[in-house]
Amino acid sequence: MSGIIVPDLTVALRPGGYARGQEGFEQILRAALSLLVDHGASALTLRRIAAAAGMNLGSLNYYFKSKKDLIRELLNAIISSYEGAYHQIVHVPGASAEDRLESLITLTLEDNTTKKTTRFFPELWAMANHDPFIHERMTELYDRARVSFNELIGEINTDLASDQREALALFISASMEGMIVFAGYEKPWRPQMPMLQAISRKSFVQLVRTLRPEDMLGATD
Amino acid sequence: MSGIIVPDLTVALRPGGYARGQEGFEQILRAALSLLVDHGASALTLRRIAAAAGMNLGSLNYYFKSKKDLIRELLNAIISSYEGAYHQIVHVPGASAEDRLESLITLTLEDNTTKKTTRFFPELWAMANHDPFIHERMTELYDRARVSFNELIGEINTDLASDQREALALFISASMEGMIVFAGYEKPWRPQMPMLQAISRKSFVQLVRTLRPEDMLGATD
Amino acid sequence: MSGIIVPDLTVALRPGGYARGQEGFEQILRAALSLLVDHGASALTLRRIAAAAGMNLGSLNYYFKSKKDLIRELLNAIISSYEGAYHQIVHVPGASAEDRLESLITLTLEDNTTKKTTRFFPELWAMANHDPFIHERMTELYDRARVSFNELIGEINTDLASDQREALALFISASMEGMIVFAGYEKPWRPQMPMLQAISRKSFVQLVRTLRPEDMLGATD
């Protein structure tokens, strides 16, 4: 995940419509995301959010009845903003499955170098370790993101069982997430990202193509 | 990094001081690490650390003149605790380079499933995004951890240039770090870790063996 | 300064805000002044101010975003409270300049025996020695207070140059300030204050009347 150029937060905001005013709502979430990305989770205080949103502290309570509420809505909005962009990429007509896999790898790693992705996801991972709700939403997000990989793997290698295919998709997805930490925005290996992309494409495509079901058997903990 | 079973968190002796003082020092760092692992960076408050260390709040100041100081010492202690374990593993006498590579991969992924590693590293990554000092220490830590991979890659594949070898080592290291988030301690894919290990060994060894220098050329951003 | 009976400490209305807010604002400043007068600068802690104002500690932050801010506002309020009273005294119609000078001297020394003046000004002098902002406000306060003396001196003795007139005003003003320490509220020489007033009137009037420009020449450091 985090591998798709992400539209504005507003796109996916409030699918239904809340009881509260729309513009203030979005303003607050945008301010919160901005703080999270720029200064980390410790900067996510209601005061700073209110200030960044050009609002009074008391007014936040009007839109969100608690801070936990605000953060949940923020995560929902961000996660929703990532969804929907996946299928577009995979279903490019006329391209071979391997081409589409390479394309998906490239796009994901590209997105990993953006400031938002580099900064947001480590915060998400850390939060997920100590908050069951966040963990659940994160899992959901990545589950969705892997659907595309699953489909492509199934097309390229028809011998793998579904759980093997899914493990392979997870391996590929996790590998790319790991690169955020080292080659993301303003990271030391950022200049080598093109080389890392080349390695990734080569490695993952070869892996998907050549992996045999029996390679994954006999694995015990 | 995060791939080696780590000894207890001990600290270089400070010059002078009674035996009691050294105890307090380590007690505090142990308490801090424990809090970080169990409840995240937001739980790293001096009051909670003092309580966990069975101490008065004011006493912390005697050992660490500021919170930043304490955290620096904590990181130093953790990082130091990971060092030293590296070379032992790589320099297993008599084993082939590929065997040793597989062994290193396995050990790293094993360690990624421990509570400490699963919980500590995401916090580290998030902190590193907003604290230059932490970023620097983290980079240093991983640089050291990759030395072993670099050596093994050089033995297995003699055609790669040094920057290519290093990029490959980073790719492998980053991939495994990424799996912490999905298959670490209490994570949904934890039961599939053996399968992921098998995929990892297969994929990384094959990659190291087969990657050609020209595979990494022509890579543009 | 410190020579005029001072009205209650009131504060310029802040724009907006409920009636309640203005009250809290003044309540805090009154409490702070009271503490300063009764227990000195070391008692000027936010907790004690809050308690004296019948407020929660956190509420102070609502009115003053820092302690420095509170102290600045306090000084501004006190200084403002002293202004306005000056011209009334000097411009008593029909009285001779010498009578008005004597009256100003008497009023100043009277005020110097009040608890507020006796306690506040030494604190101000001490603070001004180590805080540039306070020093500036103090200088401003005394500059304003000397205007009246300057005018009267100019009327009584037309031979003095302006810088000589100003130095003479400062001499008189400083002399009276010095008496705060010895003959102020609850001070050992308080009972002799009438005698000191008589000496002051006699001395200062004679000095203003008889001082020649050449008396102040030839003075070298």
Added chain:
Amino acid sequence: MSGIIVPDLTVALRPGGYARGQEGFEQILRAALSLLVDHGASALTLRRIAAAAGMNLGSLNYYFKSKKDLIRELLNAIISSYEGAYHQIVHVPGASAEDRLESLITLTLEDNTTKKTTRFFPELWAMANHDPFIHERMTELYDRARVSFNELIGEINTDLASDQREALALFISASMEGMIVFAGYEKPWRPQMPMLQAISRKSFVQLVRTLRPEDMLGATD
């Protein structure tokens, strides 16, 4: 007072001899005075004193059993250091009483421009307002300082009763103390100090010479 060039603190230190080591004792008091002069009473903390004295915090307790003790000893030392210097000045052989009075005025005002005097005395005045012990020591100090003035006044003007002479001495002394605040070290009127000295000499000598007993009668509060 504060009008005599003051010898080193050490001169008057420990007339008897304490149970504790001499050098550490003096070192601490010197450090404390230095802090008081440079940063005010709020900087007089045991930690800072210990640091400035090149000592351990715990060691202060060895020399002074409490902070109050330390401050009392500090004031005693400073006050003692001012004593003894007075008579030397007054008893210059062969000079007329008026000359000696002028000389005493000049010396006092000179000393008022030193950093130590400008900084120390306002702190003393403020402390004296809220600490009976300090008030008592301060009163004692100034009582001693006025003895010289009293003697000179008695020589110049033989008509005054003793209480009148003493009130006059206090008036002169207080006037000069007041100038510390305005024309002391780094104060705005410091450059005009020569002019203020000229005014002072002229005014005080004339006052002492011409003041009649009946000028001070009829003064009621």
Added chain:
DNA sequence: AATGAATGAGCGTTCATTCAT
């Protein structure tokens, strides 16, 4: 729809003090 006002808890830090060594 939004704000002004206030609260109580907790933050990192510094304080004077104590006491065994």
Added chain:
DNA sequence: TATGAATGAACGCTCATTCAT
């Protein structure tokens, strides 16, 4: 003599929250 170790209270400040307006 002097220090290392520790305590408990208080410091200025910021926190999430509440609620009348």
